[in-house]
Amino acid sequence: MTSSTLIKSFERAKEDNRAALLTYTVGGDPDKKTSLNIFKSIADSGVDIIECGLGHGANIGDGGAIQDSTYRALSNGIKTNDIFEIIEEFKKDYETDVIIMTYQNKIMAYGEDDFLKRCISSKVSGIICVDWPWPLNLDFAKKCKENSIVFIQLLCPTTNEDRLKSILNDAHEVVYYISMLSTTGQKLKVSSDEIKKRFNLIKKISPHKKCIIGFGITADTINDFKDTDACVVGSALCREITRSIDEELNPATNVGNMVSDLKQKLSS
Amino acid sequence: MTSSTLIKSFERAKEDNRAALLTYTVGGDPDKKTSLNIFKSIADSGVDIIECGLGHGANIGDGGAIQDSTYRALSNGIKTNDIFEIIEEFKKDYETDVIIMTYQNKIMAYGEDDFLKRCISSKVSGIICVDWPWPLNLDFAKKCKENSIVFIQLLCPTTNEDRLKSILNDAHEVVYYISMLSTTGQKLKVSSDEIKKRFNLIKKISPHKKCIIGFGITADTINDFKDTDACVVGSALCREITRSIDEELNPATNVGNMVSDLKQKLSS
Amino acid sequence: MKLEKGIPLIDQHDENGYWGGKFGGNQIAESLNYPIEELTREFEKLRNDETFISERDYYFKNFVGAPTPFIKLENLTKHLGGAQIYCKLVSKATGGAHKAYNAVVHSLICKRLGKTYIGGDTGAGYAGKMLSMAAAKFNLKCKIFMGAKDVERQSINVFSMRSYGAEVIPVNSGSQTLVDAVSECMRWWTSENEEAHMCVGSTVGPTIFVKICAWSTAQISREMKKQVMDEFGEVPKDMKLINCVGGGSSAAGFWNEWIDYDNIELIGVEAGGPEGSSKHAAPLTNDSRIGVLHGATQYVIQDDQGEIEETESISAGLDYPGVSPLHCFLKETGRARYTSASDEEALEAFQLVSKNEGFVSPSLEPSHAFAEAIKIAPKLSKDTIIVVDSCGDSAKDSKIIAERLGYKI
Amino acid sequence: MKLEKGIPLIDQHDENGYWGGKFGGNQIAESLNYPIEELTREFEKLRNDETFISERDYYFKNFVGAPTPFIKLENLTKHLGGAQIYCKLVSKATGGAHKAYNAVVHSLICKRLGKTYIGGDTGAGYAGKMLSMAAAKFNLKCKIFMGAKDVERQSINVFSMRSYGAEVIPVNSGSQTLVDAVSECMRWWTSENEEAHMCVGSTVGPTIFVKICAWSTAQISREMKKQVMDEFGEVPKDMKLINCVGGGSSAAGFWNEWIDYDNIELIGVEAGGPEGSSKHAAPLTNDSRIGVLHGATQYVIQDDQGEIEETESISAGLDYPGVSPLHCFLKETGRARYTSASDEEALEAFQLVSKNEGFVSPSLEPSHAFAEAIKIAPKLSKDTIIVVDSCGDSAKDSKIIAERLGYKI
């Protein structure tokens, strides 16, 4: 059961007395081979869980840095199958959990059942779908569960307490807390303390669910979140990929260095 | 009394068994000196009466050929005084009668009384004012008469019989019959016979008034009108001036030749 | 010179067609005497013909879109902090300006005359566009005369006219602008008046054209009177009606029903042109000399030779060297006050109004009227009602305004 | 899937916001859940609030200019020789199209929500222009998202928006057109929804936006129903209502009051694009696949990867890869029939209508609807009434049309 490995990744970090580190980069950016190398480099640099974006052009949640990555991948002809193949390849050599983050239309276009089948065969641990909110996603979430894939519900600062409780009640082992009202890659506009207050509320309601904190976290702030369950850095990495490509440097190496640095900050 | 010389010009032609020949050209076109030469050349070629246009930019009765002449004169800086000077110069050497054809605003701008004074001093025989219709023109016509200048009333195909009679009743010795509804310089769109029918009606009402026929007459049709009182050729001459200037020929000579030809056609 | 009460302004001329014995008239070629008499006779019949009136009203309502809104400019009033500013949104009439009233009426008259062909002049293209629209609707052949320069710079309007089936004739004489287009249109009518009817685009030209045009635009004040009563319950004691004046058709229509109310001030705003320039299109403000233009006596911008002088204004619609005999008359009798606004003031007024009001985006012509309102409003009390006729929509001027304000278009 | 009688179309969705259990919904990021719930609650209150309704009606009348004319196209009817052709001249609404209804309602809602900032998307610029106008009027800060390509080719509209004080944000992602502008606008709202309100420019987006927009444009059929009764004395037995469909807001409003009348045929015309091309903006006609776009389930022009495909239409307003859930629902229930017209057919229709009618000069969007009317009218009897919604004015398209027809502009 892949879902159990995902939980283990969190627990391993907890044992280290730190939050788990997640990275978000767009699968296939800029091409299949480089993307696989980036994942490997990230894994080698000590990440706990990899979030792999299955980019969508008409997304309504990505900030500029991730949009750039998405358009680069899409215009290089990357298809959904390519993403699965990258993950499949990656998982041949690595234990690191991979979560797919995507938009509903990508899943619909592939076919829900086919999508899940391919998740299993390529050893995807979980799915985040930005524009498939609770409770509309419950049928699909159930299917995920039946296939031992964690469907990760999203929560945010304006999710009121009733709704929070209901979502948590239906949620699988892992949830995702969007730290602020924004798209990805914007400056953190709420204080780390405020975020942790909400995080604690979630944990109070569901002590046994792992809660990933995302949006706006960079090397500057990551240390604030070391005593949470997990946090994601995304846009900063995507920007690094863009920079590396523009300056004809090796994105895998540079992203890897960045991840090492993040990991260290989180551990210190 | 200049007005009596004007009548004499008509009578001389009648004695020749032909209509009097009038030419219309724009005074000062293209400049003072050339314009004077053109008038002299026209007179030398046997014209009976010269109509001298005092051109107005915002005219509402001139066709394209005469407009071209007008704009040439105006843009060369020709002023009303220049026209009077040309006529004055001309009259030093020639007996040929000169009539001014103009628009009301030119007279207003000069001042009615000043205008008449200058007509007298430069020996102008008559005035045609295109946009000063009967009965609005009666006061001014009276002033003309008092100064022995013939104010020439205009008539046209749609002047109904009542109006025709009233106008003729008020008219001085000479009237002008606009042969068709049009601006100057258009093709004759009514038959010569029809024009002569109206001419005869006018003569029936006022046998002693001389009636000039104008608009649309060229070398091709002038012979049709030999048994009337008088006819005017204008646009054809203006066009010849334009052509001569464009081809750098002498307009005075060419216009003179044209007038000789017209005179011959009218006499044969 | 005296204004009579109880008699429509358009009827206060003498037997020769002169207002105040002096302005207007029919200084035309003899060839136009008959059609003008015919038109005068026909119009006198039609304006008393109930079927015709209800036909007119039907098309005013259904095509021109009467009544146009009468609204308070709350934001602008607050911003200026003085008189209350209202606006008659004539720009919502079909085609975006008041020119449609005259076009509809002339088309209806043309049909009554049994003619199937109509011609008209146009400067910026409004009058021509609306005449083409009306002509298409009423199945009339249509010819529009337009200065060659205007054809170039208003090419979009030329295309519109053509798409309505009109023939657009570029006029190459003189300054190649409106003044020449009107002249050429009159020349054309001189030739074609047996078959064709002519529409003059403003309250200018021979008397009957002044009358028909002002009679048509009078719809503006007729409907506004009701709106004023609805809003205030009575005629406000202190009211000022501000209108731009080019030819003067818009102002004549906006004021028509109010002329007998002595307490209502009528303010006409002419085009003052660029600051520092002297080529103003403001014959009334500048006390220019009286002359004859396009068949009528009026104040005309002219040189000492009686030649029309080129004028200069940012607003194509006001760029005309003459002005309606009606306004010459209203000026000399002291009934209306005339002033001018510069290009720069008009532009500023456009910006201030657009930003504050949104729904009201005046073209450059009424922006001149707004400029005057903006000038005087702050000094006036809250009890004063200013009504500006926003007689044109800025759409047609976007390019000019954008360029002037430094936007890249 | 079944249509209910006696229930407004906009209310025939299930608790999750799906019409027919399938189209629409709120496929949005969690961050938008709260503002959408808030807006849904507020709208349900406001639509039953008499003060709000009379406020809406006041602005519809005085600013949008309701009612717009309902007229018979006599010349076109005669020319085609079949069904009687009528036209609802919505193009006479403020700004020249139906987009003003939605803009006014959203601005009023924004104020009621106590928000002072409003943002919206725009393609050709109509929706953005009218939102900017309304925002200026109601004193709201305004931000308009527009594809960078559209900013370039519709620069005049960009200028207008700016002159109303709006901030225009060029969107550089993707195809740099409307689809990306909507995405970016939603992203912006995701960040700013605590302070700001969002207006979606058509009956697309999350359910509540579909509802508000269709509720706003319903004014069209509400006023038209009275006009139809005035004209015919009864609801005609055989009537066909033809409307172009881009997002679908115009058609939804034009049909709203007539949905329960089974004898009235509803015909939607999508953009068929250039003849011979396959990039049609016609998701309903082409039976494209169902997908999620901008938060709602609908027919979407997309490739097998779920990526939105570029569409191609001469009419900027119809150039959208999705279509309102309302129309997906009307199609699947069989209540409305959908077809398409090509660029060429629309152009021809534009010419035929302009030349015959004059007052009606449809923009390229309604020209698609006219194309269908022209196709079917000759085969129908005189007892059939065809009503075309002429929902846009050609002014905005002059340049495109002129170029296509070979005029030099």
Ligand SMILES: Cc1ncc(COP(=O)(O)O)c(C=O)c1O
């Ligand atoms: C919007 C607008 N206002 C005013 C005018 C000036 O004409 P008038 O003074 O006759 O109203 C024009 C002329 O084109 C115009 O288009």
Ligand SMILES: Cc1ncc(COP(=O)(O)O)c(C=O)c1O
């Ligand atoms: C005139 C006009 N008609 C139709 C449309 C298409 O939108 P909808 O289908 O939402 O009415 C637009 C969009 O901009 C438009 O401007």
